Amino acid sequence: MASGLPDGLRYLPEHFGRSAQETLLEAIRAVVAEAPLFVPRMPKTGKPMSVRMTNCGPLGWVTDKEGGYRYQATHPGTGRLWPAIPTALLALWNDVADPGLAPEACLVNFYEPAAKMGLHQDRDEQAFDAPVVSVSLGDQCLFRVGGTARTDPTRSFRLSSGDVVVLGGKSRLAFHGVDRIYAGTSTLLKNGGRINLTLRRVNP
Numbered sequence: 047m048a049s050g051l052p053d054g055l056r057y058l059p060e061h062f063g064r065s066a067q068e069t070l071l072e073a074i075r076a077v078v079a080e081a082p083l084f085v086p087r088m089p090k091t092g093k094p095m096s097v098r099m100t101n102c103g104p105l106g107w108v109t110d111k112e113g114g115y116r117y118q119a120t121h122p123g124t125g126r127l128w129p130a131i132p133t134a135l136l137a138l139w140n141d142v143a144d145p146g147l148a149p150e151a152c153l154v155n156f157y158e159p160a161a162k163m164g165l166h167q168d169r170d171e172q173a174f175d176a177p178v179v180s181v182s183l184g185d186q187c188l189f190r191v192g193g194t195a196r197t198d199p200t201r202s203f204r205l206s207s208g209d210v211v212v213l214g215g216k217s218r219l220a221f222h223g224v225d226r227i228y229a230g231t232s233t234l235l236k237n238g239g240r241i242n243l244t245l246r247r248v249n250p
């Protein structure tokens with residue numbers, strides 16, 4: 047982590063320009079219309095997370111008090127299959143990840159100004175070789191990333207609308223989180239807030 051960023055992390059600022067962001071947002075609105083945002087709850091305690099979520103793709107990440115963190119093919123509220131991953135996101139994956147192995151899950155996180163996400167690792171997948179590809183839309187956030195141990199030093203930086211982060215190699219299991227949202231820093235979402243999309247491979 048000599049540069050201050052974990053090995054394997056690629057940061058692509060403003061990979062998507064404004065009009066591509068608007069196209070992506072429309073596609074995500076269609077996903078949310080079919081698969082409504084839900085409140086994820088922590089395993090065992092049932093404590094609600096501050097972020098709301100939905101998914102698209104063959105698998106979606108869900109969590110609740112009884113079942114804990116997992117991937118499943120259906121929406122926990124409607125029981126229906128998740129909608130397809132928008133073509134613009136499949137194209138992104140082909141550009142920055144392995145085009146031979148399609149993403150299986152796209153988690154959609156919606157942050158209101160007060161929402162945050164504590165430092166964690168993403169390890170509910172069985173495919174740590176494939177990267178996680180993240181797209182930010184809307185208000186800026188303060189993103190924090192460290193090493194593969196919780197106590198490793200961390201680095202913070204702002205993610206803006208249109209930014210893409212590719213978490214491959216050693217960075218795939220880095221601890222990371224979102225410490226805060228900067229309300230009013232983007233005009234993309236009429237009512238403010240931030241959307242983060244993460245494309246993932248779940249099965250090897």
Ligand code: MD3
Pocket residue numbers: 153155163168178180191211213217218219220221222223224242244
């Ligand atoms: C670094 N989401 O959904 S995306 C998550 O902005 C998640 O909503 C955050 O962490 C968000 O799990 C961060 C960037 C990201 C995603 C996965 C990573 C960074 C990562 C996996 C390993 C290291």
Ligand code: FE
Pocket residue numbers: 166167168222
């Ligand atoms: Fe994560």
